[in-house]
Amino acid sequence: MLRRITFLLAALILAAGTTTARDLNIVSDIAPINALLQAVTQGIQTPVTLIKSSVSPHDFALKPSDIRTIEQADVIFWLGPDATPALAKLLQSDRFADKAVNLAALDGVMQLGLRKAGVFSSDSAADGLDPHMWLAPENAKIWAKAMTGNLSSNDPQNAETYQANLANLVDAIDQTVGRIRTRFAQTPPVPYVQFHDAFQYFETSFGLSPLGAATSEDDESTSFGTIASLRQVLSAAPSTCVFVRDDIQAKRAAPLTDATGRKTGWLKPLGNGIADVETTYPALLDSLAKGYADCFALAR
Numbered sequence: 001m002l003r004r005i006t007f008l009l010a011a012l013i014l015a016a017g018t019t020t021a022r023d024l025n026i027v028s029d030i031a032p033i034n035a036l037l038q039a040v041t042q043g044i045q046t047p048v049t050l051i052k053s054s055v056s057p058h059d060f061a062l063k064p065s066d067i068r069t070i071e072q073a074d075v076i077f078w079l080g081p082d083a084t085p086a087l088a089k090l091l092q093s094d095r096f097a098d099k100a101v102n103l104a105a106l107d108g109v110m111q112l113g114l115r116k117a118g119v120f121s122s123d124s125a126a127d128g129l130d131p132h133m134w135l136a137p138e139n140a141k142i143w144a145k146a147m148t149g150n151l152s153s154n155d156p157q158n159a160e161t162y163q164a165n166l167a168n169l170v171d172a173i174d175q176t177v178g179r180i181r182t183r184f185a186q187t188p189p190v191p192y193v194q195f196h197d198a199f200q201y202f203e204t205s206f207g208l209s210p211l212g213a214a215t216s217e218d219d220e221s222t223s224f225g226t227i228a229s230l231r232q233v234l235s236a237a238p239s240t241c242v243f244v245r246d247d248i249q250a251k252r253a254a255p256l257t258d259a260t261g262r263k264t265g266w267l268k269p270l271g272n273g274i275a276d277v278e279t280t281y282p283a284l285l286d287s288l289a290k291g292y293a294d295c296f297a298l299a300r
Helices: 002-017 031-040 064-072 085-091 137-154 156-186 200-206 224-235 247-252 254-260 281-299
Strands: 026-030 048-051 075-078 100-102 113-115 125-129 192-196 212-215 241-244 263-266
Touching: 026 031, 031 048, 031 075, 031 137, 031 156, 031 281, 048 064, 064 085, 075 085, 075 137, 100 137, 137 156, 137 200, 156 200, 156 281, 192 224, 192 247, 192 281, 200 281, 212 224, 224 254, 241 281, 247 254, 263 281
Parallel strands: 026 048, 026 075, 075 100, 192 212, 192 241, 241 263
Antiparallel strands: 113 125
C-alpha cells in the first residue's frame, strides 16, 4: 500500500511539473494596438480587440459582452481616455487598475496637441491631446517593448519567444520606415489638405506638412468659412491633393475638390478594409504612405 501511495504521489508531482500554463486573456482597445499584440504574441497567445477597425473609437459604446471580455482579461492594453473615451470610466476604476495598461502615459511617447480646423498657422493649436498616437512608428516600438515586458512577467514560460517576436517586429517597423522615406524621396509631397485632421503623428514622423484640415479631430462639422479659406489656399497652388477617409468624407469634401479640380487621395487611420492591417502594423504604415504618394504622383 505504501509503495502504491508513493507511486501515485510521484505521478502527481510529475504531472504538475509538465502542465502547460494556461493562455493569457489579452485585450486591446483598437485594431492598430491589437496588430502590435498579434506580432508580439505570435505562436503563443491570441489577443482580442474590443473596437473593430470599421468602428470609430468615438462612436463605440460598451456592450455587456465587451464588459465580460474586460472582466475576464489578464491584461488590457489601451490608449487612454482621449483615444477610447467609452472605456475610460471602467478601465480607470480601482477594479481594473492592476491590469489596464495606458500606453499613452508611458515615458517617451510622442504626444501632440489638437489643431483647429482651417488653414494651419502658428496659432492653430487647440486644447486637448490628439489621440492618433499609433500613427507614429516610434510610439509603436515603445508600446511593443512595454507589451513584451508585461507579458513576459505574466507568462515567464514564454518570455524568450516574446522577446524574439519583439525583435522581429521592431526590425519590420524600421524596414518599413526606411521604405516610406525612400518612397517620399522619390515622390515628393505636393501641397495638400486633409478633410479630417487625423494624421498629425504620421506627418510629424515623415516630414509632411498639410495646408490645413476641414475638421478638427473632435469635430465633424465644417463651417462655410473653413471651406472658403481652404479653397483659397488650394486654388493658389497648381498641384494639390485633398485627402479623405471614406466615401462619406469624399462627398462632404466635394466643395473643395469640385471647385478647385484638385485630386482626391484616400487615407485610413485605423486600416479598415486594407489587406493584412488587422494583423500587421507595418501594413498600416505602408498603406498610409501609398495613399499619400499615389495622390502626390497623380497631382503632378
